[in-house]
Amino acid sequence: MFQFGRITCFVAGAALVAGTAQAGTLLKLNAGRIDTTRWVQNFAAQKNDIATEYIVQFKKAITESDKKALAAKFEVFGYLPDDALVVRGTAKDLTQFHKDNVATVQAVVPYQAHFKISPAFGSFSVFDTQNVQSVVVKTFKASESLSVARKIEALNSQVELQVVEGKSVVAVVPRALVSSIAALTGVEHIQPTPEIESFHFTMDDSLTSGVTTTAAGDYSDLSGMESGTKVMKFDPAWAAGFTGRNQIVSMADTGLDSGNISTIHQDFQGGVKSGYPFGMFSKSWDDPMGHGTHVAGSVMGRGTASGGLLKGGAYEATMVAEGMWSPMLKNLSVPSKLADLFQKAQNDGARIHTNSWGGARTFGSYDAFAVQVDEWSWANPDMLILFAAGNSGTDKNKDGRIDENSMASPGTAKNVLTVGASENRVSTGGIQVPISKLRAAKDEWSAEPIYSSYVSDNENGIAMFSSRGPTLDGRTKPDIVAPGTNILSVKSQVPGASDLWGAYNKDYAWSGGTSMATPLTAGAAAVARQILAEKVGVTNPSAALMKAVMIHTAVDMYPGQYGEVGAARGQEILTRRPNSDEGYGRVDVSAILNLDGRTTLIDNRNGIAQGKEDVYNFTLSNNGSLYANLVWTDAPGSSNAAAALVNDLDLVLVLPNGQTLSMNDHINNLEMIEKSGLPAGNYKLIVKGYKIPQGRNGAQPYALAFTAK
Numbered sequence: 001m002f003q004f005g006r007i008t009c010f011v012a013g014a015a016l017v018a019g020t021a022q023a024g025t026l027l028k029l030n031a032g033r034i035d036t037t038r039w040v041q042n043f044a045a046q047k048n049d050i051a052t053e054y055i056v057q058f059k060k061a062i063t064e065s066d067k068k069a070l071a072a073k074f075e076v077f078g079y080l081p082d083d084a085l086v087v088r089g090t091a092k093d094l095t096q097f098h099k100d101n102v103a104t105v106q107a108v109v110p111y112q113a114h115f116k117i118s119p120a121f122g123s124f125s126v127f128d129t130q131n132v133q134s135v136v137v138k139t140f141k142a143s144e145s146l147s148v149a150r151k152i153e154a155l156n157s158q159v160e161l162q163v164v165e166g167k168s169v170v171a172v173v174p175r176a177l178v179s180s181i182a183a184l185t186g187v188e189h190i191q192p193t194p195e196i197e198s199f200h201f202t203m204d205d206s207l208t209s210g211v212t213t214t215a216a217g218d219y220s221d222l223s224g225m226e227s228g229t230k231v232m233k234f235d236p237a238w239a240a241g242f243t244g245r246n247q248i249v250s251m252a253d254t255g256l257d258s259g260n261i262s263t264i265h266q267d268f269q270g271g272v273k274s275g276y277p278f279g280m281f282s283k284s285w286d287d288p289m290g291h292g293t294h295v296a297g298s299v300m301g302r303g304t305a306s307g308g309l310l311k312g313g314a315y316e317a318t319m320v321a322e323g324m325w326s327p328m329l330k331n332l333s334v335p336s337k338l339a340d341l342f343q344k345a346q347n348d349g350a351r352i353h354t355n356s357w358g359g360a361r362t363f364g365s366y367d368a369f370a371v372q373v374d375e376w377s378w379a380n381p382d383m384l385i386l387f388a389a390g391n392s393g394t395d396k397n398k399d400g401r402i403d404e405n406s407m408a409s410p411g412t413a414k415n416v417l418t419v420g421a422s423e424n425r426v427s428t429g430g431i432q433v434p435i436s437k438l439r440a441a442k443d444e445w446s447a448e449p450i451y452s453s454y455v456s457d458n459e460n461g462i463a464m465f466s467s468r469g470p471t472l473d474g475r476t477k478p479d480i481v482a483p484g485t486n487i488l489s490v491k492s493q494v495p496g497a498s499d500l501w502g503a504y505n506k507d508y509a510w511s512g513g514t515s516m517a518t519p520l521t522a523g524a525a526a527v528a529r530q531i532l533a534e535k536v537g538v539t540n541p542s543a544a545l546m547k548a549v550m551i552h553t554a555v556d557m558y559p560g561q562y563g564e565v566g567a568a569r570g571q572e573i574l575t576r577r578p579n580s581d582e583g584y585g586r587v588d589v590s591a592i593l594n595l596d597g598r599t600t601l602i603d604n605r606n607g608i609a610q611g612k613e614d615v616y617n618f619t620l621s622n623n624g625s626l627y628a629n630l631v632w633t634d635a636p637g638s639s640n641a642a643a644a645l646v647n648d649l650d651l652v653l654v655l656p657n658g659q660t661l662s663m664n665d666h667i668n669n670l671e672m673i674e675k676s677g678l679p680a681g682n683y684k685l686i687v688k689g690y691k692i693p694q695g696r697n698g699a700q701p702y703a704l705a706f707t708a709k
Helices: 064-071 091-100 142-155 175-182 235-239 291-300 339-347 368-379 514-536 543-552 589-593
Strands: 002-004 007-010 026-029 032-035 052-058 075-080 084-089 105-110 132-139 160-165 168-174 187-192 196-198 248-253 272-277 318-323 352-355 357-359 384-388 417-422 480-483 487-490 508-511 599-609 613-620 624-631 648-654 660-662 670-678 681-691 699-708
Touching: 026 075, 052 091, 064 075, 064 084, 084 091, 091 105, 132 142, 132 175, 132 368, 142 160, 142 168, 142 175, 168 175, 175 187, 235 589, 248 291, 248 339, 248 514, 291 318, 291 487, 291 508, 291 514, 318 339, 339 352, 339 368, 352 514, 357 384, 368 384, 384 514, 384 543, 417 514, 417 543, 480 514, 487 514, 514 543, 514 589, 543 599, 543 624, 543 699, 599 613, 599 681, 613 699, 624 648, 624 681, 648 670, 648 699, 660 670, 681 699
Parallel strands: 248 318, 248 352, 272 318, 352 384, 384 417, 417 480
Antiparallel strands: 002 007, 007 660, 026 032, 052 084, 052 105, 075 084, 132 168, 132 187, 160 168, 196 357, 487 508, 599 699, 613 681, 624 670, 624 699, 648 660, 648 681
């Protein structure tokens, strides 16, 4: 075996074969790994006649017949790695089931309370048992949430129930109660309630005051780079008539300007389809903060006030605005049932949903909120959901490179398009000081070459604050990046709204953050969807195909803004894509426009079954290259699992000489093959169903984009 970059090469006959996939003998949980070969089944302490949750692990990859056998006797819930399903039944019945199926069942393990407790709680101490903490309790079934809430109340009179919605119970409880709550039948997971915040990077007040340019905001000083769209190469698509026309994008944020279609800022007039209030105790979707208006401007602002100079990426798209600002909290108040946001938007025709917020301190966790997003995506595979990666990038070890593992949830979800921030290229206006002048610089970015750099001086650079992956289970995030520094967009007209990084004039303000990169990417996705419909003939692309197209056309930014200077001298991006700095690269709208006959797009809605393979043949007439991206909307994983991936597909390239290339990736629900210098000849690109324990009718739908030239 030898290596081509990150791609593994096998001799013929040694490639991965789904039918030979071996089941593991480990249960891989956040609480630890359980070797089930040493597990002694003893249910003596269990009440044989009371149904509760158990883990049933199989000796081989789970089949449809295995699931049917379980479902005939028990309630079957989700998947746990490796090769296990969570079920509800009595100890007596499960013991008998194991005896009857000893040839296929590896072990039956009680779903113990400590399996369900998030590591985010940290260590428990006798000194903090009475400290109260807000927690999110996830139930297996929405229909049982209220009864679980009542059981929690019965445990302790100090419990304060806050929200019972969907599969979530949000409550304030003493820390001593966490284990008892986790032990309740019906409880799947318990975690601290994350602090949700908008992902605009908070710039020092001393820098944001008085940033209006010397031309007093009359547009004469603008270079055309300020909106971020030029770096993303929107201009060629706009010139060809691809402006987001007939596309509907939804945004959930702090609101949108006045919250009234008839009095909305002129840049949004004629572009807002509907608006809804979701903020706690709010009756309006207006934006008294300013963040949501800036975000919306980057998606589909018409640029009217600026004479067309400051347009959003999809300036002829329409928007469904969802305001989450709470006038009582003076902050975002995100619904505990995230499906409400997505469903309302989908009902109004939106097929792209952009979100510039998250739990900033969740640091790579596949938590209950990420699971919720994946649950909804799995059930509704036609809406592409975008989330900002977060602004927690720091260089704590002072090696001149941004540290790993600062991704925010729900951007840690598998099925979303997670967006990091690259640099815009703006040298006048906005914030124009070295990073060393920022208040936090000495603690967060004190080493060169970061310390002396500027936030928007190199479009091939990643913003120093942009959160990096991987996730805690090793998945590559973010998926993609877009400009997120010194972005000029629409300013909310609500009195008292923030100027963010500073007002340019009464209509526009500067800002930065992954909050700004994400709506620009949503605008690009709307343009891409129009291109697919009007040029390619794909009128209803799945979210998986949309995601595949976005990453397939992205620009690899390796080695980043400081060049190939080596890790010791602060090289920004150490490996070619995909990596956890840039994901698959920076959004390139011109590359989406220029998709031609050399690119094949597959949107396989029926999917592939376990042990099966789909073969796509192509020929290179001369020496050439292949770039291929396989994407699938995966079934939701478990917040208690040490691996989020459920259904596992493989992408394999068979060369004319019979050799095979594959990333051999069993972590991500994205696979890639990128190889140049390929000899002329006939090739096979194969999608394999490696393990599909939770398929849709026994199969996993997927999207494939590949360019051979």
